[in-house]
Amino acid sequence: MRITSRGRVLAPIAAIGVMGLALTACSGGPGTGNGGSGGGEGDGEVTVYGTIADTEAELLEQSWADWEEENDIDIVYESSKEFETQISVRAQGGNAPDIAIFPQPGLLADLATRDFLKPAPQAVEDNVDEYWSEDWKAYGTVEDTFYGAPLMASVKGFIWYSPSQFEENGWAVPATYDEMVELTATIRESTGTAPWCAGFGSDAATGWPGTDWVEDLVLRQAGPEVYDQWVANEIPFTDPQIAEAFDAVGEILKNPEYVNAGFGDVASITTTPFGDPASALADGTCALHHQASFYDGFVTDAGATVAEDGDIWAFLTPSIDGSKAVTGGGEIVGAFSDDADTQAVLEYLSSPEWANSRVALGGVISANTGLDPANASSGILTQAIEILQDPETTFRFDASDLMPSAVGVGTFFKGMVDWVNGSDTATVLEQIESGWPSE
Structure with missing residues (x-):
């Protein structure tokens, strides 16, 4: 599920079937952005389209402002809550932006297989080969x-x-998952109360925290x-x-003694x-809660300090088993145009210079290994960057976004709700699996 740095849920990926209907409703062939430009010198303006909105959009524009002036290129950013459906419609209608920031790799792949997207410039691929893991490169x-190229990330x-x-109770941070389950039992026995708090509520997207x-x-x-x-599948x-x-x-979420x-x-x-x-x-x-790196903003808003000694x-x-494996999310930047200005912007967005510029403004992280973790705006975000930059870490993108x-935002979300509400595992798994589109 695509979540902003402060946890605001953005629109889920549109169903492939729905996109297909939308595409057939439009006339014309594959668009190339900028009204059909491609491979030219550019006109000094590059349009970028994405889901990042409000304060985060302002910070995004601030992150590249100095570069725009230095390179005499105007980056015009547009956000939309309907991005997942509109990007396909615009591409089909020949009105695609020069660049799109995709919150789901699956949507980028769909448009690439339809020949709407341009392959990334070699300079961008060189940046990704140098500053990202093979796992991240694979998503683009x-x-x-x-x-x-990847843009921002979450752990x-x-x-x-x-x-x-x-410290007061003598509880130690668990080193293994079994130790975490044992800790849960210990907290219950010593306090007589449920250790865990959990919330799946998220309007139409209710259930997504369970998928995580x-x-x-x-x-x-x-x-x-x-x-x-x-x-x-x-x-x-x-x-x-x-x-x-x-x-x-x-063992945790369906145990009435634990939640x-x-x-x-x-x-x-x-x-x-x-x-x-x-x-x-x-x-x-509540003693324990499972949630992503962005949750530090919610805790701070609740009046608590987030720090190792806070x-x-x-x-x-x-x-x-002792391995370092994490799930997370992020964005992938793809282009519908290959003119010189667009390629220059793509190269900049894939660079450590841009990553450091944006992360220093607060609230987000990147998996770019050229990013200085000290630029992160909180200790948790610094820790998350270090996890992503560790060569021993195996990273996998959020499955429901892939x-x-x-399935991902349909039967999987609904299945988590039904499951927590008492449906047995076998029945729920059959129901979720039924959402897979037929070949």
Whole structure:
């Protein structure tokens, strides 16, 4: 699920079938941006289209302002809540922007296979080869052709807790997933209250925080190869390895003794807005909460300081086998034009110079290894950058963002709600799997 740095949910990827209907409703062939320009010298203006809005859009424009002046290129940014549907319509109608910032690699791949996108310039690919991992490069590669560089990123699967509460009770940060489950039991026994707080509520996207839990467990239990096969539906949701991940999550989220601190019983998870547990963390009602790196903003807004020696801190969901594997999200930058100005902007956005410029403005991170972690605006974001830059880290993009939307933001979201509300695992997995489009 695409989330901004402060947790605002952006529009999910449009269903491939819906996009197809929208495309057939428009006339004309593949567009090239700038009214059909391609390969020329450029006119000094480059249009960029994406989902990043409001204050974050202002910071995005600020991040490249000096570069614009130095290079005499005007970058004109436009955001839209309807990006996922409109980008396809605009491409088909010959009215595509020069550059699009894709929140889901699957949408970039769909447009690339339709021959709307231009392959990335060699200078961009050189930057990505030098400053990103092979995992990240793969998300911008379609059928062995490289189309787009990563932009910003997030790390999912942090466990938020109170360092002072842990110290007072003699609780240690767990080194393995089994130790985290044991810690959960210990907290319950010593306090007599539920250790965990959770919220799946997110309007039409209710359920997405549960998918993050499952993705973390699939990657940690079954490994990256199985994770990739699952995303591609080479392994279905009904496979025992996926069921095992659900059952592991259920040890916590479906246990009435372990949830839902400060909000009610297990059933309250789906009605609790995903941002609300921050207040329970801040006032000490809740001891543990699973959420991504962006959650530091919610905790700060709840009146708590986020620091290793502050009110609230976080550790990454522990490994099962000792490997360093994390899930996360981010954006991929693709282009509909290949004129000189567009190529120059693409090269800049793939550079460490841009990454440092944007991250220093606050609230976001990047997986660019040329980024100085000290530029991050919080300790958690610094830690997240270091995780992404560690060559030993195996990174996998959020599975629901990679799957067709009929599944990823459709049956998967709904299935998590049904599952937490009492449906058995086998029934839910069959229901989720039924959302996969037929060949």
